[in-house]
Amino acid sequence: MATSAPSPEQPSYGIVVHEPPKFDLASYIANYKGRTVFRRLHLIASCSVPLQEDAARLAVVEAKKGSDVRNYNEAIALLKKAAKGQNVDKFLDPVWAAQQEKKNAAETSRLEGELKGYKNNLIKESIRMGNEDLGNHYYTIGDLNNAVKAYSRMRDYCTTATHIASTAFRIIAVAIEQKNWLAVQSQVHKIRNLQMKPDDMTKNQPKTFAAMGLQQMSTGEYYDAAISFLNTDASLGDSYSDVVTSNDIAVYGGLCALASMSRSDLQIKVLENANFRNYLELEPHIRRAINFFCASKYSQCLDILESHRPDYLLDIYLQPLVADIYKRIRTKSIVQYFVPFSKVTLASMEKMFGNPSTTQGGVRSPSARQKFLDEIMVLIEERKLDARIDMDHGVLEAVQHNPRAEAQKAALDIVDGFVREARMKLLRLQALNAGLEVKVPLSKKKVPWEADHVESLYDDALASGPVGPGGRDILTGNSQGSARKIG
C-alpha cells in the first residue's frame, strides 16, 4: 500500500531547507483549510529538515480527515522516511485506506447514476448540481482531471452570473493545485467580464485579484502580480483560505513589488496604499524591508529578506520563485545604490552587499570578493549597470556619456544603414527586372537542389561565358568542395 517511491504525479521539490523557519507550524497551518492544508504539509515535510517529522505526522492526520487515499499513502511514506526507522505503526491504518477506497468508488458511481437520472429529466438546474456534486467529489478524492471535466460540463447548465462565477472559482481552485496557470488566467478573466450585482462583485473582487496575482507571480510577471496583489481588497480576510491567506497576500505583494518597482513607486503604490497597509500590518517585516529599501538602506532590507528565506522556501507558491525574486531585488538594490555616484570603491560596495555568510570576522576571503566582482561584471554585461570597473584603483566608475557625440554617431549610423538598405533593395529590384532569379538550368529540368546541380551550373557558364579553358578557376575548386559534402 504505502509505497516508498513517490507517485509520478507528485512534484519532487528538489530543495532542502535546513534552517528552521520563523513560523510555528501548528498555527501556520491552522490558517488554511481544504486541500491546500495537506499540500502545504506535504511540502514542508518533504523539504524542511527540522519540521520533517511534525509535518509528516500532521499530514497523516489531515489526510485521514479527508477521503483522498493517495494523499494518505504519500503522508505515510513521508512519515516513514522522517521517522528514520522508529516505529510508526500506531499511525498506520491500512483498513481505513481500503475502506475509504471502496467508499470513494461507491460514491462515484452513485453520483454518476444520479447525474444520469437528472439528464434524463432535462432539468438544467439539477444537471448543474449533479455535475457540481460529482466535481466536488472528484476534487476531494484527488482526481483533479475528472474534477475539471465535471466542472467544465457544469458550465453549460449555468443560468445565472453567480453560478458561472462559482463554477469558475471551483475550476480556479483545481487549476491552482495543478499549477495550470493558463486556466487560472482564463477563468479569472471570465469572472471579471461577468455582469453581476454590485455586492456580489465586491465579494468576488479580492478573490479574483488574489488568484490573478498568484498566476502572474508564478509566470514571472512580477510587476503585474504586484499590482494585482496591491489591488486585492482588504476584505479578503480568511474567505480564501483554501488558497491563500491575507498574510500570504502581504508577503507575495511585498516581494513582487520589491522585485519590480522603482523606489518612488514603492513609496506611492505600496507604503502609501491605505488598502494594502491592512495586509502589511500582518507581516511587519515586509513593511520594514520596503521601508529600508525606500530609505536606501539596502543591506538592512536584504538582511531582513535573507532571514526569512527559509519561511518562503517552505511556501507552496513562493518556493520555486524565491531565488529569482531575491536576485532581482538584490540586482535592483545594487543598481539603485550606484545611481547617485560617479565613483564607488568596490570595497564599500562589498561591505554593503557582500554575502555575510562568506565573510567571517571582518576578513573577506578572496573567493567571496571574486564572487562579488563576478556579480558586478554580469550586471555590467547585461547592461543593467552602466558602469566600468577599475581594478587598478578598486573602484566602480559610472560611464560618462557624451550625448552630442552619441547622437551624431547614431545619425551617421542610421544614414549608413539606410544607404546600405536602399542599395540592396535597388539591386534586388534591378535583378528581378532583368529576370535574374536563380533557376534550375533548363537542360535538367526538375532537378532539385543537389550535387550535380553544381556541375551543371558550371557547365552552363562554360558554354556561354568567356571562361578560359586553361585558367585556374577558383570557383570550380570551391563548388566541388561543397558538392562533395552534400553527397
Added chain:
Amino acid sequence: MDKVLDESTALDPVLIVQDPGQYDKLAAALSSKLKKIPAEDLAATQDILTTVSPTAHTIVYLYALLATIEASSGTGKVAPREIPPAVLPEGLLWPHILRILLEFDPIQVRYCGAQLLRLVDYVASGAEQTSNYIPAIQLLHHVILRLDSTSSTLTSTHRSFVRLCLLSQAYMEAIDILDRPIYHIPTSLVDQRTYKSLCTSSDPTWTYLNSATGLTHPLSSRSYLEYYLLGGMCYMAVKRYKDALFFLEVVITAPVVQNIASSVMVEAYKKWLLVGLLLTGVAPTIPQSASQSAMKHIRAVAKPYECIADAFKSGHAEKLRAEIEAGDNIWQDECNYGLIVEVFQAFRKFSVLRLGSTFVALSVAEVAKRTSPEPTNLDETRSYLQNLIASGEIKAEISDPDGNKDQILRFHPGLASSKSEMEVEANLAAQTRQLQSLLGHVQDAEHRMEVTKEYIEYLKKLKKVKDEEKKNSGPGNGRTATADDIDEDMMEEY
C-alpha cells in the same frame, strides 16, 4: 574601302550635336555595311590598322581588326577554344588591340558593341590562357570606365574583370571599380519609351549598355552572383570587411525561384558568416529579403560554418579551437582556411574589446587569465595588447607603475568622442550628397519599372473599376485581386 572610310569620316562629334538622328542612321548603316563585307576582304586591307585613327574611325577599325584576327587564327594551327597567338600580349596584333581599346570613340562603339565585346573577350581569355593578367586588367579597367565613367551598369565585362583581378591578386584595381555602386542591370528588352537614338550622349548609361547593342553579354543569374561573390572576395583580401559583407549579402539575398539555391550562394553564405564574425564579433542575422526555402538548403550545406559561429558566440576559446580543428579539411578544401584563421584571431581581439566595456582598468595578468590561450605567459599577452593598441583596434594604454610587476591595461573612455566636430560635419555633408544621388537612382528605378506609389495606386483604382464592371455585368468572381497581383502583372508586361 575608301568609300567606307569616307562614311566613317562623316561621323564626327559635331554631327551629334547638330543632328543626332542623322548620325544615328549613318552609323547604323556603316556598321551593317561592314558586316556584309566578307572577312577576307577586310583582312586584306591590313594597312588600315596602321594608317587610320582608332578614335575617329572606331567602327571601321574594329571590323578590320577582328577580320584580321580571324584570318590569322584560320591559318595557324590552334586548338579550338584556344586564343590565337597573334592576339596575345607581344603577339603580332597586340599593338592594334591596345590602340583600339585605349582610344575607341565611346559613341561610335555603341554601333558595333558586339565587336568590341569580342575583342574584350579575346583579351580576357588570352590573359587566363597565358596567366599574364596585368595588361588585360588595365585594358578592361580602361574599357569599363571609358564606356561608363560611373560604372553604374553591370556588364559581363565587369565580371570578367573582377575575376581576372582576383586571379592575379590585383585587388586595388578591382576595388576601384567595385567602389562604384551598381544601380542598373541591363535587361534583354530595350525600353522603347526612353530610346531616342544611340548616340545621344546625355542618355543614362543603361540605354546603350545592354545586350541589344552588344556591349555586354546577356547576363545570367550566375554571372550576377559571381560578380558580387568575387567582388566580396576582393574586399576581403584587403580587409574591407564591411563592404565585403554587403557584397556577399547581395548574393545570399538574390532572388530565387521556389526551392532553389545556387552553389554560388552557398559559397557566399559561408564567407558571409565568417566575415560577419570578423566585423562585429557576432554572427550576422539573416536578412529578411533572403528566400526562406533557399536559406534552408544553404544552411544545411554550410553546417560546419554555423558551428563555428556558435562556438564563437559561446565565448569559449577552447570550443572554438576544437571546432576549427575538427573541420580542418573542410576549410582547406573550400579555400576558406585563411578566413577561419582570421576568425580565430578576431575571437581574441573581441574578447579583449569586451573587457573594455566592463573594465576601465585591469592588470595584464587578469587580461591574460580571461582571454589568452596561454594564461601564464604574461609577456605574450602584453605584446599582443601592445599590437592591438598600436593598430588602433583598442583605445587603451599599458601603464607600468612599478617595474615589471602589476602592469595595468587602462582603456580610454568614450568611443564616440573620437571624432571632432569638423569631421562629423564633413561626414554628414558627404552622406547628404550620397543620399541625394541615391534618391535620384531610386526615383529613376521607380519610374523605369513603373513602381511609383502613385502609379500603383492608379492601377489599383483601374483594377477596381474593372472589377466593378465585371460584377455589374454578371456574377463576377474577380474580387480577390490584391496589390501584389497587380505588381506581378506589371512585371510580366514589362
